């Protein structure tokens with residue numbers, strides 16, 4: 001299997017000589033950058049391998065089974081309660097709420113659009129297009145995008161973005177995406193390029209700095225091998241986004257509370 005050895009995606013430092021973090025698993029090496037403390041998977045799988053051998057849906061199921069097997073009864077009960085609550089009150093999808101609040105109408109691009117759920121839910125006010133790595137998902141999403149006047153590109157994020165013209169979207173959605181991307185800074189720079197000046201990007205990623213990760217350690221839901229390759233904390237997310245030429249439009253404490261496993265940011269291409 002071909003290995004893709006990465007330098008720190010945040011600062012570019014080569015950490016090959018540094019010891020692997022205890023969160024590493026099997027032959028997957030998690031590194032904490034010795035220069036900037038960013039946490040990332042050093043030997044990421046290539047896009048092709050992710051698609052074939054490590055299909056996200058499959059690893060998701062395997063991880064879930066592994067965690068449940070290890071979980072004490074109390075945590076199982078908690079999980080059940082959370083599921084019941086979600087069923088009763090509906091899924092609180094902050095990323096979509098922020099997208100609609102900042103960009104009530106226009107054209108948006110969903111990076112890592114899956115089968116097109118966001119495109120469907122954002123219609124009809126927002127006309128959605130997408131980029132998706134998985135061929136089957138991209139074909140499904142394309143049906144939905146077509147019905148609202150958008151299009152879905154079947155590609156990895158970076159080559160997909162490079163096919164799109166400058167200043168062509170009012171919004172770009174990255175929900176549960178950046179943690180998967182081996183070149184997150186390049187993707188953010190391309191995002192800035194395809195946004196119209198004043199346009200917004202909504203980002204949702206797991207928060208590696210959350211309490212749950214500290215308590216659960218390697219059982220934390222944010223660990224997924226090998227498809228989660230970047231482990232952001234609020235400061236590193238802020239740094240990478242602004243480093244790509246975007247400005248932070250919304251990143252309040254309640255958008256990155258340590259009590260939540262995830263965090264949400266809205267960033268803007270300067271007008």
Ligand SMILES: [Zn+2]
Pocket residue numbers: 008009010011012013033034035036037038
């Ligand atoms: Zn670094």
